[in-house]
Amino acid sequence: MWLQKLSVLNFKNYPEAELVFSPTVNAFTGDNGAGKTNLLDAIHYLSLCKSYFNPIDSQQIRQGEEFFMLQGVFDKDTVEEVISCSLKKNQKKQFRRNKKEYQRLADHIGLFPLVMISPYDISIIIEGSEERRRFIDNVISQTDNHYLDELIAYNKSLQNRNALLKKISETGKYDPDLLDIYDEQLIASGTRIFEKRKLFMDAFLPVFNKHYQYLSEEAEQVELVYDSLLLTENFGSLLKRSVERDRVLERTTAGIHKDDLTFSIHGMPMKKFGSQGQQKSFLIALKLAQYSFLQLKKGFKPLLLLDDIFDKLDDKRIQKLMQMVSADDFGQIFITDTSRSRIQRIFEGIGVEVSIFEVQKGTIK
Template identity: 45%
Template structure:
């Protein structure tokens, strides 16, 4: 699979731009602030129906414009036209070959992408929410049923939290009404927990392989899945937390509190890992993400490498270039502000350059 053509209208700093890409390595070069990362984000947006940078879709509309339009041709066995349109203040719409999707979730996973970005080490430093989003995003590209269940869980969680706030604001309590949402959260949460647990078990072996390749060291790395639902009796878990839920006016236990623990030699990478070890850890996660997507989809995802030459040391750059040269990846997009450096590092590889003014 690869993205052959892309048109951007009022997407971030692009007023009306058209691009054609090669099936292999595409290097996007230009000065800082020219829009290299925005072009990468457009590919990500068209593939996953959201920005990799902003949580609000409206922030992707060009300043002082009323709408945006992204259109791309993906090639698998046949060419497929994917279109995204959105009016400021309106609803985002996605179309495949000019036919609208009945559910936005039906688009997720059809055109998978993997992004390696400069701020990826935030996955180690940030809160558990960042790590849940990472792994939920991977699983959602693999399993459309997981995405549906996850979305229903979040809606049910919002309803339960709203009810808990009503109890606090109006000083009353209806246990039977609350239990309706509690029981639903238990059923949905158990399904999500089992899928996350199975995924991490499969993912871990691939991740360790890539960490060893990148680091050439003997560090014993691990990703541990931590969940409230790992306890034997989840019903008792919610009963025991009822007083805390009423006091906080929100659901304090459940799979929305899960975390993924990154360790090296049984110590937290966040506290004890060097900068190089952290970079290898995250890059190994991304490469494992690529392999597991390829394995289950039957084709290679698109790989986005944003500004990595400024953030990685020579050893890790060499490893990545080695993988590109060995055709480990399919279509690759790579950004760099220094065109000459890129040409030197990739002198032995066939590259299509796109200069952003």
């Protein structure tokens, strides 16, 4: 699978643009703020129905305009697929595949899989557990079209249970039968999500370790651990054991919404003891493992988007990374960088052709 053509209209800083891509490596070069990353985000929209950076769709509309429109022509098993996304202010986002509108955006997720690596990803290491759960959920949802439905069901049950706990605190009236109903709903979807996360991590960990050892030339010992209370206790007993605490705090304190990933280097927390280069290598290995997992599950190569990837990496790691992603295991790649000459030098050095697009304030050469 690869993206042949991208058209944008009133998207972020672009009044209008149309690009035709190479099926191998494509690079967007230009100054910071020129709009290189916006092109990656447009591709992300067409794959996953949303921006990678900003959840508010209306804020993607170019300033002074009333709508934006994106269209991509994909080659999938030599069959052309036309995907389009449009949004008018104060209206519902429209998403179409071959001119037919989706009734549910979830039905599109996973058809055109994609992995993005961006400086924004540092939040996976330095921020709270929600970011790491989002990473897991993003990968699984691109391979399992029921997973998003389970997440939606779980979050709805969680909201209902929390609202009941708050009402119990406010009124002093405890309704154990209603709480049991919400517990059963939470347990049903939560247990299925846990099992899928556990299976995913079992397959994901060896691939992650292989990619990190390659990037670091086996010079560093890192560890990635899935942390869930459900690994040692079933969900039902967890809820019963924590019910008094939940009533005091007016929220559900145990469940898969508390799952986390633990990252370490040489036995110490990556967040505190990893250098910027080590943290970036860790993130890149995470995302490349995501790519390998998606390719294994889907049976074809996803798109790979690399945003400002060379910052904080030494030359040796840069070359190893580019050699890896330019090999046969990877498909179409999109890269942004401020330096055209650096892009040319890197890919000449490994003997790989690259199509370069020069971006200047919303225009493309």
